[in-house]
Amino acid sequence: MTATEGRAATALADAIEARDAAAFVHVGDRSDAALRYLAGPALPDRPSAFLLSATGERLLCPPPGAASAARAVFDGTVVSADSVDGSAPGERAAAVLAERDVVGTVLTTATIPHAAALYLDRAGYEVASTDALDEARALKTAGEIERLRSVQTAATAGIARAEALLAGADRGDDGETLVHADDVLTTGVLRRAVNAALARAGVDPAGNTLIASGAAWSDPAFGSDDPIRAGDPVLVDLAPRDAAGYHGRLARTFVVDTDGGWDRRAHLAVTRAREAGLAELETGTSASRVHEETAAEVIAYGFDTVGEARTDGTRALGHGVGLARREAPWLSGSGELEPGHVVALVPTVFDQEENGGVRIADLAVVTADGYDLLAEYATSLSPTVE
Amino acid sequence: MTATEGRAATALADAIEARDAAAFVHVGDRSDAALRYLAGPALPDRPSAFLLSATGERLLCPPPGAASAARAVFDGTVVSADSVDGSAPGERAAAVLAERDVVGTVLTTATIPHAAALYLDRAGYEVASTDALDEARALKTAGEIERLRSVQTAATAGIARAEALLAGADRGDDGETLVHADDVLTTGVLRRAVNAALARAGVDPAGNTLIASGAAWSDPAFGSDDPIRAGDPVLVDLAPRDAAGYHGRLARTFVVDTDGGWDRRAHLAVTRAREAGLAELETGTSASRVHEETAAEVIAYGFDTVGEARTDGTRALGHGVGLARREAPWLSGSGELEPGHVVALVPTVFDQEENGGVRIADLAVVTADGYDLLAEYATSLSPTVE
Numbered sequence: 001m002t003a004t005e006g007r008a009a010t011a012l013a014d015a016i017e018a019r020d021a022a023a024f025v026h027v028g029d030r031s032d033a034a035l036r037y038l039a040g041p042a043l044p045d046r047p048s049a050f051l052l053s054a055t056g057e058r059l060l061c062p063p064p065g066a067a068s069a070a071r072a073v074f075d076g077t078v079v080s081a082d083s084v085d086g087s088a089p090g091e092r093a094a095a096v097l098a099e100r101d102v103v104g105t106v107l108t109t110a111t112i113p114h115a116a117a118l119y120l121d122r123a124g125y126e127v128a129s130t131d132a133l134d135e136a137r138a139l140k141t142a143g144e145i146e147r148l149r150s151v152q153t154a155a156t157a158g159i160a161r162a163e164a165l166l167a168g169a170d171r172g173d174d175g176e177t178l179v180h181a182d183d184v185l186t187t188g189v190l191r192r193a194v195n196a197a198l199a200r201a202g203v204d205p206a207g208n209t210l211i212a213s214g215a216a217w218s219d220p221a222f223g224s225d226d227p228i229r230a231g232d233p234v235l236v237d238l239a240p241r242d243a244a245g246y247h248g249r250l251a252r253t254f255v256v257d258t259d260g261g262w263d264r265r266a267h268l269a270v271t272r273a274r275e276a277g278l279a280e281l282e283t284g285t286s287a288s289r290v291h292e293e294t295a296a297e298v299i300a301y302g303f304d305t306v307g308e309a310r311t312d313g314t315r316a317l318g319h320g321v322g323l324a325r326r327e328a329p330w331l332s333g334s335g336e337l338e339p340g341h342v343v344a345l346v347p348t349v350f351d352q353e354e355n356g357g358v359r360i361a362d363l364a365v366v367t368a369d370g371y372d373l374l375a376e377y378a379t380s381l382s383p384t385v386e
Numbered sequence: 387m388t389a390t391e392g393r394a395a396t397a398l399a400d401a402i403e404a405r406d407a408a409a410f411v412h413v414g415d416r417s418d419a420a421l422r423y424l425a426g427p428a429l430p431d432r433p434s435a436f437l438l439s440a441t442g443e444r445l446l447c448p449p450p451g452a453a454s455a456a457r458a459v460f461d462g463t464v465v466s467a468d469s470v471d472g473s474a475p476g477e478r479a480a481a482v483l484a485e486r487d488v489v490g491t492v493l494t495t496a497t498i499p500h501a502a503a504l505y506l507d508r509a510g511y512e513v514a515s516t517d518a519l520d521e522a523r524a525l526k527t528a529g530e531i532e533r534l535r536s537v538q539t540a541a542t543a544g545i546a547r548a549e550a551l552l553a554g555a556d557r558g559d560d561g562e563t564l565v566h567a568d569d570v571l572t573t574g575v576l577r578r579a580v581n582a583a584l585a586r587a588g589v590d591p592a593g594n595t596l597i598a599s600g601a602a603w604s605d606p607a608f609g610s611d612d613p614i615r616a617g618d619p620v621l622v623d624l625a626p627r628d629a630a631g632y633h634g635r636l637a638r639t640f641v642v643d644t645d646g647g648w649d650r651r652a653h654l655a656v657t658r659a660r661e662a663g664l665a666e667l668e669t670g671t672s673a674s675r676v677h678e679e680t681a682a683e684v685i686a687y688g689f690d691t692v693g694e695a696r697t698d699g700t701r702a703l704g705h706g707v708g709l710a711r712r713e714a715p716w717l718s719g720s721g722e723l724e725p726g727h728v729v730a731l732v733p734t735v736f737d738q739e740e741n742g743g744v745r746i747a748d749l750a751v752v753t754a755d756g757y758d759l760l761a762e763y764a765t766s767l768s769p770t771v772e
Contacts, residue, residue: 041607042608045711073605110500111499111501113498113499113500114496114503115496115497115515117500127500129501188588195586196585198585199584200581202574204581204593205585205590206590207590221629221630222428222630242609244609
């Protein structure tokens with residue numbers, strides 16, 4: 001059992017006891033963050049069921065044909081699909097519980113597929129959801145922190161690649177559009193170069209690479225390809241993922257030949273907001289206070305705060321990071337920070353009408369008396385190369 | 387409404403009518419394939435609810451603060467979280483239905499989170515699941531086929547990069563381990579180079595890049611880094627993803643300095659199996675027949691068939707591909723192939739004890755009178771460069 005699997009089992013055993021329940025069940029495929037936390041990243045593609053009994057037995061019901069693959073990576077009991085009735089993982093989970101004469105309440109995550117919960121319900125179990133797993137996931141083990149540090153360090157290679165391309169760019173014939181090695185520098189060109197740098201550093205861009213220029217903060221899902229102009233803020237916002245599924249979060253904004261106006265003021269605001277937010281990161285601080293202090297600094301510079309681009313209003317300027325790109329602790333929440341919480345601070349100023357957006361994002365782990373940045377990268381607005 | 391959104395709405399309207407239901411509801415986040423199909427790829431990170439009423443109205447309930455972002459990408463009705471009761475997307479979906487005086491049965495996907503279905507159930511709706519959406523997704527539109535063709539073409543750049551590195555490798559001092567430009571060529575080095583090539587070609591490796599050498603077909607989730615030896619089969623198995631979420635599937639196996647023994651026989655078997663499977667791809671063929679003919683050829687060469695490495699027995703040697711890495715049509719299923727089905731054929735021979743594995747995988751769309759490969763790449767066992 002790995003450290004995370006042990007932490008999950010302990011938290012769920014406590015929840016089972018506190019709720020007088022008989023077992024915990026979750027169903028997910030290999031991309032599911034909860035299942036990865038419970039049973040490791042190398043599970044079969046198709047959905048498996050994970051069970052924890054009140055007596056502490058950890059069981060996995062993998063899909064048909066995948067039992068020996070599951071045994072190679074899971075050290076609890078693997079129940080082959082051939083040895084138990086049921087065509088779906090939830091149905092097999094219910095059959096396994098019945099075989100062991102388990103009766104009563106079964107705890108699940110809130111995200112267990114409805115079909116799986118129905119099988120448990122029809123087999124006579126009362127299904128009740130628990131957030132014990134989300135709370136356990138928020139507190140990272142030393143191994144998880146090292147993984148997150150390593151992903152975040154790889155993310156700096158992506159930012160560095162973007163900064164080098166921008167620092168080496170010249171104005172084209174129109175005097176505005178940037179060119180690099182005689183090619184027009186577009187958001188698409190920059191995104192491909194950044195993603196290749198992330199891949200060479202051993203992490204996956206994971207579809208999260210946002211390269212935005214000027215007022216067009218278009219969604220990465222659209223794969224924009226707009227020419228980048230001198231004087232426009234260029235956002236490079238990365239959340240790559242490592243082989244086990246852990247995410248980074250690192251964002252910087254650059255302007256080639258800034259005129260020292262709006263974008264410099266906005267950059268100063270988010271830089272100060274970052275410092276204000278980081279100063280709040282310590283054990284015992286309320287999570288929402290981190291957001292409030294970050295937001296207050298942005299507002300003090302005369303800007304509205306937006307947690308992410310194109311939203312309706314104020315949102316938390318940060319979030320927890322781990323097997324999910326965003327997870328607990330939530331900076332809008334009422335909880336207190338604890339050692340092992342890993343938090344992305346994402347101060348952002350956004351002017352959709354004219355100037356575009358400026359954002360700086362970093363990842364830090366909360367320690368007993370402060371925080372530890374998981375990777376360092378300068379916050380200068382003008383791109384420079386050593 | 388895009389072509390896929392229209393196809394989804396039509397299929398679900400038919401299902402609502404056939405089941406005498408009142409609405410369809412699904413809940414998912416931006417990484418959820420079903421929600422991407424229903425409402426596009428550029429949705430907010432946090433979960434949204436999608437609703438289709440019996441009268442044909444398409445509604446989206448995005449998370450708090452994300453209504454204007456949702457309006458920019460969704461052309462149905464966007465219900466702001468501020469304008470409806472509920473702290474969770476399922477709760478807001480139930481409130482929207484109640485506001486519209488909808489009563490009766492609500493159809494959902496099987497994968498809707500249990501918590502969301504419970505909100506509908508508690509609001510008095512009978513929740514019943516439908517596979518109409520999965521069936522609609524299996525039949526690709528012309529636009530989807532172009533996206534898949536484009537991802538699959540990008541995947542050839544990944545295979546080409548691996549082939550070039552292997553073709554340019556020499557034996558090191560031990561006479562076995564391959565070196566390239568004085569560095570030991572490991573599975574990790576190859577995976578990073580392949581992933582960088584995929585990123586430069588504009589697609590995301592998506593954590594699916596399996597580089598395996600010899601008998602150690604270790605899971606990509608572990609990020610193996612084993613030296614590659616002359617004479618060992620090297621599997622390069624890719625399933626990259628484009629910005630909208632569509633996947634490719636392309637695999638080739640190379641051997642540097644093959645001795646012409648086991649690996650050549652295995653490679654001949656999977657090459658012939660690929661041809662046999664492709665020959666079955668046409669409208670009206672039963673999906674399971676494609677698997678059976680592919681498997682029969684592998685067996686005719688004296689090998690056991692395995693659909694994927696390290697499984698307990700025979701599995702379908704292929705699957706549908708789209709917004710999910712694997713989706714309908716399932717080659718184990720009883721259905722018939724139809725024009726627009728996109729199928730990955732994945733003939734594989736695997737000897738876990740000694741030799742390792744040999745696999746070739748390609749992606750094809752079923753047409754009225756046959757198939758169309760979505761990208762071409764030679765199937766030679768010995769790596770060569772032009």
